[in-house]
Amino acid sequence: MKMNKRIKINPFAYKVDPINETISNPDTHIIRKLSSMKGQYADTKSYEEMLLKEDRILYEVYEKLVPEIEGGLLQGMSIVHPGKVGREYFMTKGHFHLILDTAEFYYCIKGNGYMMMENPEGGWAAEELSPDTVLYVPGRWAHRSINIKADEDLVTIFAYPANAGHDYATIETRGFRKLVFEENGKPEIMDNPKWIE
């Protein structure tokens, strides 16, 4: 994988490849494995057992880098692989933005899943993702992608304010209010038994 790590200040274009699930000339390629999600899945026993067998790749992100200044937009592709930890679907870590009042725009190009969201005011929302769905995460809403297919990646294109930053710690500490499990072969949204107010 060629990596420019070049921060672009002029206009640029790139191709999205839904078949090979990549973008042309990505500046970064982030790989998140099972080991990085300690404490995030409800079924700790299944998590530990899976990790002993293999540190599987749960999701990947390709980014285009632009200056992280107000008015700019960071962008890229997110790929959540299929699978479950116990009965809970593979998902991203999820995060708030450090500048809380910054939104995010998602365009789903492949697969099926949910965007799980919650805000500090106690609200939560789960929106379905399928090809040609746009999902808007307003400012203040933490967000996590969840793949509910057994055999297909969930692929989205995203864009968000370049100065937003990431707060992963809040979710790592207390989790999301709601989780998505497979129940009789179908996804069900349930309370997170470990959630800390």
Place this chain on the structure above:
Amino acid sequence: MKMNKRIKINPFAYKVDPINETISNPDTHIIRKLSSMKGQYADTKSYEEMLLKEDRILYEVYEKLVPEIEGGLLQGMSIVHPGKVGREYFMTKGHFHLILDTAEFYYCIKGNGYMMMENPEGGWAAEELSPDTVLYVPGRWAHRSINIKADEDLVTIFAYPANAGHDYATIETRGFRKLVFEENGKPEIMDNPKWIE
């Protein structure tokens, strides 16, 4: 066309329909006709002759409305119809953002064309648009979509900072430095004879 005109503050999702070229439950539907582009096309005689025959629709925009505050993202679909005024392809008005240092993200889902761009520092750029191309317009760059196909719409999905605003007046007054004409059946980028420094 049902119009909610509702400004959304919670998360929401909608479907992009590339076949019918619309989005589900748009909040606005903007229609730009030939009469609104007076002085923008190089060939004034052809423009006046066309207008006498019919005030054709050149392009359309569907929007989703969110509060126009810093950190939010306005979004929607842009459709530029095929056609020419003289030898110059149908295009959007083009604009700077009122908050000049705000970017824009485009995802092309149908057709072929160019995004013509220029900045106050004297730079210009033209990037090709085709299905699955992402085009990034950084802050400071005016931008205009141009449809170069004879028989197909140019359809893009866009997102940009919700507080950006639009400055159409600068382009209406002096135009873009470069225009795109059909020359021997192919698009060619040429100097704008009317451009005012």
